[in-house]
Amino acid sequence: MCCASRFHLRSYLCFPVKVQTKKEEPLPPASSESIPAFYFPRGRPRDTVNVDAVIAKIERTFAQFPHERATMEDMGRVAKACGCPLYWKGPLFYSAGGERTGSVSAHKFVAMWRKTLQNCHDDAAKFVHLLMNPGCNYLVQEDFVPFLQDVVNTHPGLAFLKEASEFHSRYITTVIQRIFYTVNRSWSGRITCAELRRSTFLQNVALLEEEADINQLTEYFSYEHFYVIYCKFWELDTDHDLLIDSQDLARHNDHALSTKMIERIFSGAVTRGRKVQKEGKISYADFVWFLISEEDKKTPTSIEYWFRCMDLDGDGALSMFELEYFYEEQCRRLDSMAIEALPFEDCLCQMLDLVKPQSEGKITLHDLKSCKLANVFFDTFFNIEKYLDHEQKEQVSLLRESESEGPELSDWEKYAAEEYDILVAEEAAGEPWEDGYEAELSPVDQKLSVLRSPLAQRPFFEAPSALGTVDLYEYACDDADVQPS
Secondary structure, three states: OOHHHHHHHHHHHHOOOOOOOOOOOOOOOOOHHHOOOOOOOOOOOOOOOOHHHHHHHHHHHHOOOHHHEEEHHHHHHHHHHOOOOHHHHHHHHHHOOHHHHOEEEHHHHHHHHHHHHHHOOOHHHHHHHHHOOOOOOEEOHHHHHHHHHHHHHHOHHHHHHHHOHHHHHHHHHHHHHHHHHHHOOOOOOOEEHHHHHHOOHHHHHHHHHHOOOHHHOOOOOOHHHHHHHHHHHHHHOOOOOOEEEHHHHHOOOOOOEOHHHHHHHOOOOOOOOOHHHHHOEEEHHHHHHHHHHHHOOOOHHHHHHHHHHHOOOOOOEEEHHHHHHHHHHHHHHHHHOOOOOOOHHHHHHHHHHHHOOOOOOEEEHHHHHHOOOHHHHHHHHHEHHHHHHHHHHOOOHHHHHHHOOOOOOOHHHHHHHHHHHHHHHHHHOOOOOOOOOOOOOOHHHHHHHHHOOHHHHOOOOOOOOOOOOOOHHHOOOOOOOOOOO
16 A cells, blocks of 8 residues: 555544534423323312302301301301311311301301312312311321310210310310321321321211211210220329329230230330330320220231331331240240240241241231231230130131121220220129219219319320331331322
8 A cells, every 4th residue: 555545544544524414303392281180189170060159159158147157056057058068067167267256257268168179179188178287288186176176065976075074185185096096097197188088087077967876986986985995094094194104004904915015015116205205104195096906906007006016126027036025925924824835936837827928037017917817916926815815716716707797896896895885884883993973873974973083174185296206107018008198
């Protein structure tokens, strides 16, 4: 190759020629109309709602009141004009500012309800909007107090409480704890629209109007259930300071719970606020959660409650070490009763066959929620009385279940009904807890008389704060438990 050719080749390699490429035109931005809205935190908007027609009906209702102002007594008719259940009347009244002047004008109420209809498109969103504090999008425990006070004041099934105002706060506290126990699936202390929408609470509120017997509403409002819970607390709270310590709680059900489990309950794993950590005591509100969880270990909340107690290291799984830790005390207690205990290895095989965990060597929350006999699993490790009861009933339990007819009561409903009958029978027989009460009193009068004391006059409702420093939602939820939006 000649020198000139080498020079041209060298120049070509050192100075590459630019290749012209076709310039691509940017794609037009995607139209927002191509992706329909799919997230409606305040309910899916409905075109069928004629806001003006609803407002006109409300205005006609207000025209029947003096000076077109509605008092609390008038709010039942206003609630109906709004298309709401009767016992929304309290939230409607307070949301319109009626508590400040004792009445609300048509103009102010219409402005409030029009804004509610424009922003909230289903019952859950409307209810949260009416009860929540300004700037919030959730409900805390205190938000339910005015609503429940109106239920206490006006429901025919609670008329006997009018002369016992000191028990209003106790009943209200109990109902609030039951609401959060069932509805607040995130354990956050804040009920969101999504959680309320997934629950049966609003259906129960609507039933308040139809059911004169409050005790038929067993999920939240039953007075008999409140009475059982409060009596059980009163028996343990010997100094009646409305707090119980670990020694008090250990006496529940004749010392059925193990010492190790009592320690876990007072460790802060499932209790709210800092009092339990500072003073080693739990409040009545905490006791409501404990008693319902103890007597019905089949519900999602109760399974979470006891799982968190048994999960010593908080890793979201029960290891074989943790199971053995609790079973050791059960063995010692059985030995003291002259009952031969199964070796841990044999017990473990039985429990693994019962639960059928997905992963070897550990039991998760999902495993226990998928198991229909979670109550048997938990009682085996920390409740000696119920463990022995399960052992005795094991052979006949399937036969009994097959013979049962009609809707099955929950374990909690069975327990509450049995305990209430026992308490009333004791009182009717002239055997109240304290001496000096006349046997001639009616069961209701005896209930109120026995429980009255100087301490009963003190303010009772104390809404617990969010669950201390423990992030209880770090446990992986199964598919049925969606984190709050």
